[in-house]
Amino acid sequence: MERLFSPGKVAVVGVSDSPDNLGKEIVRNLLSSGFPGEVSLYGTRPCRVEGMPVMTGLDTPDPGIDLCVVLTPARTVPSVIDAFSRKGCRRFVVESGGFSELGKEESRRLEEEVRRLVRERNLLLVGPNCIGIVDTSSGLATPFVSLEEVRVRKGGVSLLAQSGGVGLTYLDLFAQEGIGLAKFVSMGNKLALDEVDYLNYLAGDPTTDVILLYLESVPRGREFFEALRKVEKPVVVHKANVTDVSRRIAVSHTAALSTKEEFFRAAVKQAGGVLAESTRDALTLVKGALLPPMEGRDLAILSRSGGHAVIAADQAGLLGLNLPDFSADFTEFARRHYRAGVMEPVNPLDLGDVFDIPVYLDLTTRLFEEGRYSGILFITGLFGREWDLLGEILETGRELMEKFGRPVALVLLGASERTGQAKSAGIIPVFDLPEEGVRALSAWAGRG
Known part of the structure; x- marks a missing residue:
């Protein structure tokens, strides 16, 4: 199976220079993904695709082919598999349709013929009627649709x-x-x-x-x-x-x-x-x-929005997570940063009265250092200084999880374009809604 995903030499069968030929996309995907191995192309007439020659005559395929990708009419697939397997190829990705999915007797017969070849010659075959396989480590990419x-x-x-x-x-x-x-x-x-x-x-x-x-x-x-x-x-x-x-x-x-x-x-x-x-x-x-899995089911919720804190608390209760009270030391630290003093620092913690953005990160760090919670749900927006400090928020989350081995589910509210940038950075997972963050934490709790 390893050679299926990391072949040294790949043959693509069903390639032509016709404008609507799908085999060309397989070739382009292999090239654009940086596949380092050798690629040979086969079709019904000689031509060149992406600078490579397309060979004809399936009676003499190249020896030493590790993987054969087939995108030809269904009726021709058995003969392609027969020809390449006789030359020693044991792995096939058959992207052609027209087999048992059609529910026709002839189509079923073709599929049975392919199955017989697979069994008799001890072959590995993906499909048929598929779009291919991808391995980002080996650079293999065989879909017949562009991945660019x-x-x-x-x-x-x-x-x-x-x-x-x-x-x-x-x-x-x-x-x-x-x-x-x-x-x-x-x-x-x-x-x-x-x-x-x-x-x-x-x-x-x-x-x-x-x-x-x-x-x-x-x-x-x-x-x-x-x-x-x-x-x-x-x-x-x-x-x-x-x-x-x-x-x-x-x-x-x-x-x-x-x-x-x-x-x-x-x-x-x-x-x-x-x-x-x-x-x-x-x-x-x-x-x-x-994310690192929660070892237990005790969750701390920190939220810039009181309403979203309530939603998160409801979801936590529905999914069997606990919201234990904060320690006296943490409560006192949080209270010092409330401007009007009208909010009580309880779990979930409503940070709507805290405008010193770096304090959010300090609060999260303190909770991890105390070690009383198996995970933290952190809810904020991307407005004003939150956007300016986005990189620091993401990096701090990553560093805390690496240091303490416990998860922070980061929920970024609103500003979809900015949220998209946070996600595409790929630093830590980002969630759109409190319910999603709670679901993500609860599903894997206790599975470490």
């Missing part, structure tokens, strides 16, 4: 997605949220390799710290839950295809058959995974997993 605008950055989150479109959406959202990618797999029809195989691999992958799965079906349920149980990394599971309407759509685009949802949800929880209720919730959970 997605702005994928290197990081520790690996994404497994049964839907290519959902996978691309997550990649774009990762970029917006400052989440770095380790590996991405568009699993497609999961003819040979599925979420079980990828989970087992990512469990030991040194570049992967957190795993996010988007699933529409889990054919090997027992093996999936066994694999999930063995992963000692945070795993977020976003499961779709849970209603009668969605099941009909899912079958038509990835041949996905649904799973009994109540059993699935209970089994994921028992195996140690965390279920996402939506795409946005999945992002919140991933960002939470990038």
Whole structure:
């Protein structure tokens, strides 16, 4: 499996200089991602793409190819796999559609023919009907859509997605949220390799710290839950295809058959995974997993807005987090900085009467030094001096988490353009709403 993500020599089959040829985008992604290995191109007629020759004649492919990426009509895929596997290639990414997802007998027959080749020749195959794979460490990037605008950055989150479109959406959202990618797999029809195989691999992958799965079906349920149980990394599971309407759509685009949802949800929880209720919730959970986990469930809330402090306190109570009172020393320190003296320094702490912005950082530091709380939720805006001190706020959060091994969930309210800049800096995870920050902390509490 390692060579699947880090090949030395890649062949791309289905390339031409035609304006609407999708194979060209695979080549461009490989070049723009800095893939250092050798790339050879194959098509139905000789031409040049990105300065490289396109070869014809699949009866004589180059020897020593580690990975073959196929984007040709479905009817030709078996012959491509046959030709390259005879020359020693054992790894294939089949991005072509037109297999069992169509529900036609001929399409199913083609898929069975591919499956027979995979079994007989002991091959590894991603797809078919997928958009490819990405590894930011090796520079491998095989999607047939341009990744230039997605702005994928290197990081520790690996994404497994049964839907290519959902996978691309997550990649774009990762970029917006400052989440770095380790590996991405568009699993497609999961003819040979599925979420079980990828989970087992990512469990030991040194570049992967957190795993996010988007699933529409889990054919090997027992093996999936066994694999999930063995992963000692945070795993977020976003499961779709849970209603009668969605099941009909899912079958038509990835041949996905649904799973009994109540059993699935209970089994994921028992195996140690965390279920996402939506795409946005999945992002919140991933960002939470990038923070140090709370050892216990005692939370301190500091907020520039009293209303948002109340919202955060409600959410903490709903999710089973405790809000113990502050110590006498901390209370006295906080009280000295209240201008009008009309607010009481209780947990959650309303900082609306404190206008000395650096004091916010001092308060956060003191709470960590006292060691009475497992985590801190810090809520502020990006107006006036907060914007001027944004870099200091982000860096202080990072330094405190590194020093004390406890999380600060930073919620930045309003000023979406400025919040976007804070996120894209990638220094620490940033949340848009108090509810998201509390959810991120509570989901991983006690999992350290």
